[in-house]
Amino acid sequence: MAQHRRRRTALAIAIPVALTAASAAAYGLLPGSQSRASAATAPAWATATADGFASVNALGQNGTYGGRDGKTVTVKTLADLEKYATASEPYVIVVAATITMDPVGKEIKVQSDKTIVGSGTSGQIVAGGFFLGEGVHNVIIRNLTIRDAYQGTWNDKEHDYDGIQMDGAHHVWIDHNDIRHMADGLIDSRKDTTYLTVSWNRLSQENKAFGIGWTDNVTSDITIHHNWIRETEQRNPSTDNVAHAHLYNNYLEDDPGTDITSSYGNYSRGKTNMLLENSYFQGVNNPVIRDSTATLVQKGNVFSGTSGRNESGGSGAAWDPRSYYPYTLDKAADVPALLKSGAGPRTSIGTTATTTSAAATTLTVAQDGSGQYKTVQAAVDAVPVNNPSRVVISVKPGTYREVVKIPANKPHVTIQGAGSSRKDTVIVYNNAAGTKKPDGSTYGTPGSATVSVQSDDSQLRNLTVTNDFDEATHQDIANQAVALLTQADRIFLDGVIVNGDQDTLEMETAAADKLGRVYIANSYITGNVDFIFGRATAVVDKSVITLKKRWDGTSAGYVTAPSTAADRKGILINRSTVNGDVSAASFYLGRSWHPGGSTTVDPQTTVRNSTLSAAIRSTPWSDMGGFSWKDDRFAEYKNTGAGSGAASGDRPQLTDAQAADQEVADWLGDWTPSAS
Template identity: 75%
Template sequence: MSDSRRTPRHRRRRTALTIGLPVALAASGALAYGSVFGLGLGLGLGEKDRAAAAVPAWTTAAADGFAAVNALGQQGTYGGRGGRTVTVTSLADLEKYAAAPEPYVIVVAGAITVNPTGKEIKVASDKTIIGSGTSGHIVGGGFFLAQGVHNVIIRNLTIRDSYQGVWNDKEHDFDAIQMDGAHHVWIDHNDLRHTADGLIDVRKDSTYVTVSWNRLSNANKAFGIGWTQNVVTDITIHHNWIRETEQRNPSTDNAAHAHLYNNYLEDTPGTAITSSYGNYARGRTRMLLENSYFQGMRNPVIRDSTAVLAQRGNVLSGTSGRNESGGGAAFDPRAYYGYTADAAVDVPAVVKAGAGPRSSLGSASATRSAAGAGAGATRTLTVAKDGSGQYTTVQAAVNAVPAGNSSRVVISVKPGTYRETVTVPADKPHVTIQGSGASRKDTVIVYGNAAGLRKPDGSGTYGTPGSATVAVRSDDSRLRNLTVSNDFDEAAHRSLTGHQAVALLAAADRIVLDGLIITGDQDTLELETAAKDVPGRVYVTNSYVVGNVDFVFGRATAVIDRSVITLKKRWDGTSAGYITAPSTPAGSKGILINRSTVNGDVAASSFFLGRNWHPGGDTTADPQATVRDSRLSAAIKRTPWTDMGGFSWKEDRFAEYRNTGPGAGPASSDRPHLTDARAADQEVADWLGGWTP
């Protein structure tokens, strides 16, 4: 898009901030990392490709919270994604695959009894162990993650009944899940109960752990964290139902950062089990405890004098004894990851309904596309520069997809740098392009066109959309686990008019950009629709977007969720720029930045959150951008919105809500904030309009 400011044409007058009416929606649940891939048509491929199974969303899921943070050489937590999916029904097979050096997605189908009782199954790195629906049970034993084990998901299992008849058992260290020095572990949607010792033990400097949506019950010790003098552990604990457990609910010792939110702790009266305490911050722990619900607990929140424990928004009902906080400021979790907490009053209902194993996880029934992509088997085309795949360029694989295909085609791109431009045309929907490497950095698609450069065939300049390294023009298409870059050299083309250089263009409906690095300078990420009067929705998650001038722009209805927006200096080393430049049509939703982080090595107060783009002086455009529940660096100006092309931003739709960090600021006429009521109509589900990626 142009960086110039045009003289406005006739402009209607409107109120300073107009929020569009919300789209009517069916209720939708939390958005998972990755997508539910649809099922594909035969493409005349080899027998190996014909046998490729459909890829359910649960095989590609990745963690939130601290387990999603890139650290210690690990890019978040995604378990066995990319490895074989195997189904086990015996202890021997479970042990074999859990301890294997290769990545695996291991589906536990049925109840597996552990022999001898109390044995802890050793789990190696890069594993997802998941129950098939609600049938996956581990009886009489548990799992153990040793020093250095990383990238493990334990999900949707019932782990139970290693109890040896002694309530506060000092002889039998039989845990459901124990880790000693592991990192990047996600424990999610399990039912853990009736063990001899703790249900979960996170020990000996284990870190980057998330424990979410579990039921923990009927045990003396629920959940212990620590057993070390080092202050290392970073852990997120949310949406767990902890009931009928006496102690360690959890007990958190010497944790560097412990974020507990939206947990439901319940002590039911009249039972033989009575809680001695609830959440406990010990040693030099720094704990933030928010929006949790304590029902009938004795001593619901306690802390050592050496610990820091900050509380906010919690509800205590029928509790007694100690409820403590203090020691100073804890920490801001949004400095590490994005999240949205439910209201504490809603937690009992939300957690009771959602915690524990789900029938939709680990089940073949999850292989249908949410967009109705068809009923054949998913087909995979492989791309490798070294000739070991079916194609050596990404575009060649796209060309092999039949026009009008009604089912999912996955283009799996092996690690390497692919210097090419790629276009997925409008007549080839349901295409997924995904890197097969362990990291999004392993597979790079890069080119260096710019709007003002002349095409080699002499037919004119590329223009802004034509400069894109990757252009996705087909509905229901997805990009995953890639870097997409435009490396146009502005310094070498200073005299050129038209430095717009798009890395990724999305110009269709229901596009998912998941786990990407999208990097450039001006106009990095262009979010458009197929035509001005045609809807186009884009969901960007778990990604990095890098640029300096209008680098998230266009007329699409777009959500950037749980991502990092990195500000970049210009080619001459100066710091100045704009993140968003929406050109939203009237009556449509624009750009929503949600639960994300804005950072970058640029000067303080040098970047705007955005400006209003009216292409060609279009007076009918009604640009909209909302930035909410995000952490803003000091680079953001105190007056974060500005005019473009002679149009006043105050006559368009720009707002913030509950942002934090040094770049956040109070509401004013120059910095509109949404009210709580308006914010309720500007959430991810409102933007997506009934579509669940």
């Protein structure tokens, strides 16, 4: 029997290279508070309207616009979500937290004229979903993650727990959601539900993805476009007795690396009249099938590695969607990349800067005197203490040989290179742990950092931070030499290079009992010994980790050295590449650091969905300081490359269920990193 997979693809989060400038806060409202969401003041997502059949004027409803004419409320509890979703008046309901259904499988009975929208990627519904009953109309469900009602039985006939179920509803828009790992199906459109548009969703890790029908009437009109459907077995979708089913620019993927195998792809059943355009089918069995009584017209689809039935034909009347609504087709060949980057929850939906926030202040730094300051530290010093809004320090191209420290009382600081490349702006210094200060004491490891970030909500972007301490010349002193130190929460490193040898990137927290989250994306980190280390909760995502030889030309080292608290997440390396010009089988992925011999820490490193070069040892984890790595938390999941390997006692691999709880969203919690 196929095993149930619970992998969150992309951040879930899959945060793109150029993040949308949006606050991680919700709409500036406390739970239960209200404000009028008028078109003049509300953000675009609060007044968005559906496309496709959901936009058609019919049944007394003019298109689908949800709760835009009502008040906006932000909810973080099940009680508040149910209160507003079941109310008779219109609401825009912003879900700004993870809400767990109680009991498991609960489906909130949504009433008409509602927009339910996740705040960035923080809106999650766990162990249940939504139900839209007979006559419910004008409902928008957007930008949510709906997940994990699975009860342990594949093809579950006993637990009818869906992500979204509609029985006789009309004018519904389901858009930009991530729906996965439910008990029965992800979406069910039943009993003459019509004027439905389902767009830009990720549907995955399920036996039944999307079922449509359960009626003898042939009246439903449905548009399904730009959805990424993967790791699902059937109903992808299955459309039964649908008068007009328009499917276009969808991506159906059967991943050969999982235990789930597709039975079929798009299915036209009963008297359905389906138009299927410019979709992409990857590795799917029986990608397109139809009943003898159904009609199915194909145009411009791409099939790669598919097998089995691929059908079209039928006696139904030809129809043109443009006689109902306008639409634009993307090229089928572009669909996989388009949906991998664009489907699912967006950081720009459901979030907005609060009305009281001041605009960001920009300070400029240039060595030649053309800026406001000649050094980066001088600009940092100019930031007012307890600054309430973001200050961007724009640093013109050049090499700045200085030590930079952003103190804890100056939050919301961004240091950003102004050049076209991250290599154009370089901050560099050469202190090591054993380097003496003017008073004769030594700097110690944290004190050796070229750049120290001690303030919450700060960022480094588009620049290089280097510690160029010369180990070969100074073997007489302790040679830990930090390039970048973080000691705060919600630190975002985007498009940076962090260069060093031993202890390149140290990520800590402000205190042992404080949370310190760091998100690193689209970046390069170089080093050789313990060069990604510390007790912070840190994600290295979509980045390159480059291994360097030691000062004497030998190849040996450790990528990570976590010292994670027992109740925290440690270091997650995700969708990244580990390589370098070093000897084969010479580097460990990590070792367990217990500072000062502490027995209370529980170090954690997870390396998943990454490419490992031959430099990685076949036994990739190591003991440290008398502590066995096997007593701590070290694991891999679905890595590839010459340095990857099969599961063994010396190379633990996460199960699919374990991997579902070790993804970017699990590390970042209620924080959605965004450029600002």
